[in-house]
Amino acid sequence: MRMALPIRPAGRGTGRPNLEQVAAVAGVSRATVSRVVNRVPSVDPDTRARVEKAIDEMGYVPNHAARSLVTHRTDTIALVAAEPDPRVFGDPFFSAIIRGVSQELMDAGLQTTLLMAQSYPDLDRIQRYLRTAPLDGVLLISEHADHDPIPAAMAAAGVPLVIGGRPVQTDIEVPYVDNDNVGGARLAAEHLVARGCRRIATVAGPEDMSAATDRLDGFRAALGDAFDPALVEHGDFTQTGGESATEQLLERSADIDGLFAASDLMAFGALRALRRAGRRVPDDVAVVGFDDIPLAAAAEPPLTTIRQQTVRQGRAMARLLLSIARPDLAVATGDGIPDVNGVDRIVLPVELVVRESA
Structure with a gap:
């Protein structure tokens, strides 16, 4: 049979x-x-639906190599993190950015290639790759001053680039998406002052990063004449760095009664240093962080912090890049993200989240 x-x-x-x-x-x-395969928008919707149905039924897979030769597009975007992989995978900020970028590009039918710099020489190798790689554009996060050759290399090669954060290198005009770091730090300092704190210190971020300098500027502006340069210590946006910086602040000035840490991870380190020094939070020292990462609410005590929209920042970065590098695609709108058409910079709002630490 x-x-x-x-x-x-x-x-x-x-x-x-x-x-x-x-x-x-x-x-x-x-x-x-x-035209349907290449997502040309002029195809009649009914015709497009009929073609897409046939593609699904037949299991047709486009030849991307051949298509890129014709369209000069590869449907691939590189996301470059100017940090080693322990930082990228250990800091919730980076995972949120990557999630937002990936979501937006996936919705647009594009792929994401993640590149991480383990050292400064790696950045030079990455920029050489990016100049000739089959990519539609590049997204860069965690730019450092004087260390990152990528913005200049992309400008010279004519490769579309969007930076996450205000660009450090001001001699090159690059579109960017940032959070309101100055305004957020101002909110943090004003909250500490409103609580009655008078000796307010800060664990600032690295001096070669715009997020760190902007947050220090906002903190300084909010305190005005009460700002004391001796109560500033720089960390590296890690928990260990925040712990070490807080120890140094306490050695210089044991009467600190307020502390603004420029990231939640550094705030976690500050809490450890204060606990070890016998300082109660918030009774002796009120502490405010920045980021509102998921662990902030689970800290001991729960961390008062500045909430930034990191996933939304990643989505806005991808959307802004697509508006520049892939004008053939219909760029999404809404979702709380400002219109990206015709703009070269977006600054997202932040908010103070009050919990038990301050």
């Missing part, structure tokens, strides 16, 4: 289906199928 075999859609399992076969099934021309 001969077993009946299931009927397969034309082209599936009989060799890779081509554009002509898809066109025949959809009842359109080969050129129309090509």
